[in-house]
Amino acid sequence: LSKDKVSRRRFVKFIAVGALVGAAGISGVSVFIKRRQSWAGQKSILGSYDWDEHYWGFIVDTKLCIGCGRCVVACKVENNVPMEPEFNRTWVERYVVDRKGEIYVDSPNAGMNGFEDVTEKYGDIDIRQSFFVPKLCNQCTNPPCVQVCPVGATYVTKDGVVLIDRERCIGCRYCIQACPYGARYLLPEEHVADKCTWCYHRITKGLKPACVEVCPVGARIFGDLRNPDGRFREYLRTERLSVLKPDLGTKPKVYYTGLIEGVR
Amino acid sequence: MALSYYVRFVFLLSALMIVLYILSILSTPISFGKFGFYRGDNVREWIERPVQYAGANRCVDCHYQEYSRWNVSEHFGISCETCHGALNEHVKNGSSIPVPSDELCRLCHSPSLSRPRGFPQINPNEHWSNITIKGVYTLRDIGRRFNYTCLTCHDPMDVRLTAPLIPHPLEGRSDCRSCHGLEGTEPFPNDHALRPNDVCFACHKVSKIPQVPHTLEGMVKCLLCHRRSSIVPFPEDHIGRTADTCLQCHKVRGLE
Numbered sequence: 001l002s003k004d005k006v007s008r009r010r011f012v013k014f015i016a017v018g019a020l021v022g023a024a025g026i027s028g029v030s031v032f033i034k035r036r037q038s039w040a041g042q043k044s045i046l047g048s049y050d051w052d053e054h055y056w057g058f059i060v061d062t063k064l065c066i067g068c069g070r071c072v073v074a075c076k077v078e079n080n081v082p083m084e085p086e087f088n089r090t091w092v093e094r095y096v097v098d099r100k101g102e103i104y105v106d107s108p109n110a111g112m113n114g115f116e117d118v119t120e121k122y123g124d125i126d127i128r129q130s131f132f133v134p135k136l137c138n139q140c141t142n143p144p145c146v147q148v149c150p151v152g153a154t155y156v157t158k159d160g161v162v163l164i165d166r167e168r169c170i171g172c173r174y175c176i177q178a179c180p181y182g183a184r185y186l187l188p189e190e191h192v193a194d195k196c197t198w199c200y201h202r203i204t205k206g207l208k209p210a211c212v213e214v215c216p217v218g219a220r221i222f223g224d225l226r227n228p229d230g231r232f233r234e235y236l237r238t239e240r241l242s243v244l245k246p247d248l249g250t251k252p253k254v255y256y257t258g259l260i261e262g263v264r
Numbered sequence: 265m266a267l268s269y270y271v272r273f274v275f276l277l278s279a280l281m282i283v284l285y286i287l288s289i290l291s292t293p294i295s296f297g298k299f300g301f302y303r304g305d306n307v308r309e310w311i312e313r314p315v316q317y318a319g320a321n322r323c324v325d326c327h328y329q330e331y332s333r334w335n336v337s338e339h340f341g342i343s344c345e346t347c348h349g350a351l352n353e354h355v356k357n358g359s360s361i362p363v364p365s366d367e368l369c370r371l372c373h374s375p376s377l378s379r380p381r382g383f384p385q386i387n388p389n390e391h392w393s394n395i396t397i398k399g400v401y402t403l404r405d406i407g408r409r410f411n412y413t414c415l416t417c418h419d420p421m422d423v424r425l426t427a428p429l430i431p432h433p434l435e436g437r438s439d440c441r442s443c444h445g446l447e448g449t450e451p452f453p454n455d456h457a458l459r460p461n462d463v464c465f466a467c468h469k470v471s472k473i474p475q476v477p478h479t480l481e482g483m484v485k486c487l488l489c490h491r492r493s494s495i496v497p498f499p500e501d502h503i504g505r506t507a508d509t510c511l512q513c514h515k516v517r518g519l520e
Binding site: 017021024025027028031032045046047049051063064065066067068069070074077078079094096113114115116117118119127130131132152153154155156157158163165166167168197200201202204205207208210213214215216217218 | 279282286290296299301303304305308310311312314316320341342343346350376377378380383
């Protein structure tokens with residue numbers, strides 16, 4: 001009979017632990033429910049913008065680009081990107097092809113001060129062809145950068161834009177390594193990853209991205225793949241569009257016209 | 265006894281799991297995982313960032329004169345902010361904006377093999393060098409001498425040469441300054457004071473005088489048909505002229 005007796009010490013222990021766990025459980029559940037309730041109207045936090053109505057796309061017509069670099073400057077001003085040439089959300093590359101088909105690429109100051117005539121730098125080369133290729137984040141449908149982020153700091157929005165959460169980013173640079181297009185860089189002050197957002201704060205207000213706004217020749221065309229209109233629609237319908245590094249399966253949403261095989 | 269240990273282990277483990285679960289809820293931002301594996305609030309944070317480039321549509325509200333010039337120019341379609349920079353601050357509080365310089369023209373129009381075919385490219389060393397004054401100087405030399413910039417001759421809002429046409433025939437005269445000065449007959453603007461006679465014609469072309477499109481058939485009194493209120497009226501500044509001077513300037517087509 002003595003075996004069935006519960007000692008005082010054990011009884012008190014049992015009650016104490018039980019009360020602790022019970023209280024923690026109840027408070028946890030109540031906190032959980034409270035948070036759920038405060039997030040009842042999920043989409044309403046985006047204001048009047050409805051991201052289910054859009055799926056953004058970007059077209060670059062390299063045949064029009066004159067390499068003035070206004071897009072690079074505009075991007076830096078609009079998005080507070082450091083002015084040093086190693087930090088860029090967008091940049092302009094100059095391709096030079098010689099008679100043998102050899103390809104040279106350069107981008108002095110990311111193109112933000114324009115370009116000297118090609119013969120200044122490639123004077124000793126028998127130039128067959130030269131052209132400019134503006135680059136930016138390709139906002140991939142299958143973004144490798146999002147896949148590798150260990151803390152869920154980068155993600156794809158419902159309207160197809162890859163964004164970075166600066167509060168969550170731990171600056172591990174894994175995404176910078178993963179991006180096959182070199183579109184990401186580390187902000188020197190904040191020590192978090194950054195890249196082109198297609199000016200998400202502008203396109204959600206009905207404005208064009210800053211680079212598209214300032215391009216003097218219309219080489220950058222922005223539009224809605226869900227409801228294409230204007231020049232964007234015209235380009236989708238009539239131009240032969242290609243993407244960079246299609247073999248990687250990243251499915252970029254930045255489409256190019258006028259690329260040659262060697263542009264990567 | 266063994267069962268008792270087992271029960272205690274399961275009990276402690278479940279307690280630990282509950283505590284960890286609660287901790288994970290507390291340490292995860294509220295909006296995390298609501299849209300996907302990320303903090304939903306971050307989308308709003310991106311949307312709320314401030315805009316710097318206001319867009320050309322905002323400019324026309326005040327600068328309608330510039331807008332109408334730009335509207336018919338070769339530069340039509342190029343946003344105001346391409347050359348003037350981000351203007352949202354200016355729209356808000358009217359802060360001053362930088363005036364573009366030659367450097368900006370060159371970013372687009374300096375000659376380069378990399379630019380697309382047909383894009384207007386100007387080599388400043390060759391620009392105007394094929395026009396010689398008095399057989400010695402080229403217009404380029406004169407431009408250098410007097411520090412001409414692109415903007416001396418070109419209005420960036422309407423890059424076609426927009427200098428006023430010379431409204432009268434030259435009849436061999438080449439010394440504009442014998443009649444035109446800073447004062448007197450049709451004075452030229454102050455900033456033209458240093459420009460030599462020779463460069464006038466680089467910008468100011470002689471206007472073409474309309475020809476008489478019909479045969480005269482003995483009609484010499486033009487004013488019988490052409491009055492201010494008639495069909496094909498003559499311009500304001502022709503008022504007061506008599507019929508016998510018309511044919512001095514207006515030639516009959518095909519007769520020359």
